[in-house]
Amino acid sequence: MDCCSPSNNTQEVNINCPSCGEKGRNVQLITLKSLLKASVLETIEPENTYVFCSSPNCSTVYFSGNHSQIFSESDLKMPVYQKNLGFDVPVCYCFGWTRERLIQAAGTDQKPAADQIKVHVQAGRCGCEVNNPQGACCLGNVNAFVRGIKEV
Ligand SMILES: [Zn+2]
Structure with missing residues (x-):
């Protein structure tokens, strides 16, 4: 596992957060699968691209690339x-x-x-x-x- 090598880091994507408008970073599906609460995990669509919003002033943590889904901190286990x-x-x-x-x-x-x-x-x-x-x-x-x- 080489998650911290620069080549394997998440990339900024040209998809803006629907809540704050900032660009997000691509996350792998495994990240959502590991960290979302069970009831929320039941709603993800594995064919979607999911994006992480790092803006401190925005409550959205993940959103789908097509903006059909938004997950906030309370949807995560931590x-x-x-x-x-x-x-x-x-x-x-x-x-x-x-x-x-x-x-x-x-x-x-x-x-x-x-x-x-x-x-x-x-x-x-x-x-x-x-x-x-x-x-x-x-x-x-x-x-x-x-x-x-x-x-x-
Ligand atoms: Zn945001």
């Missing part, structure tokens, strides 16, 4: 980093780095979280497509969040 500012929300879903854990770690002299995560990624242990609602590697989010902590 909180969505881009949509939920809670401290207990994961930034790195595979290895359990919540905002709270990243903030705590940033105040210590342990190896930076991103470096710890990279070791696991390089060892082939990550499974972003089934763990992370964005269906892609979290390292960009982790780096951006940690930079934000240091600026405070």
Whole structure:
């Protein structure tokens, strides 16, 4: 499994979110199958393209490429980093780095979280497509969040 290699990352698609108008990123069907609640999963159409909206101000998490379906955070089994500012929300879903854990770690002299995560990624242990609602590697989010902590 090589979900964090650049070649295998999700791609920006020319399909705008029906709720906020921003461009979304393609997600694989396996991501929805892993993360949607059962009652919602029963409604997906596997022939559809599904797209992830990362806008923090938009409540839509996934939408179908033909705009016939919209799924919001409450349709998922877990909180969505881009949509939920809670401290207990994961930034790195595979290895359990919540905002709270990243903030705590940033105040210590342990190896930076991103470096710890990279070791696991390089060892082939990550499974972003089934763990992370964005269906892609979290390292960009982790780096951006940690930079934000240091600026405070
Ligand atoms: Zn949106």
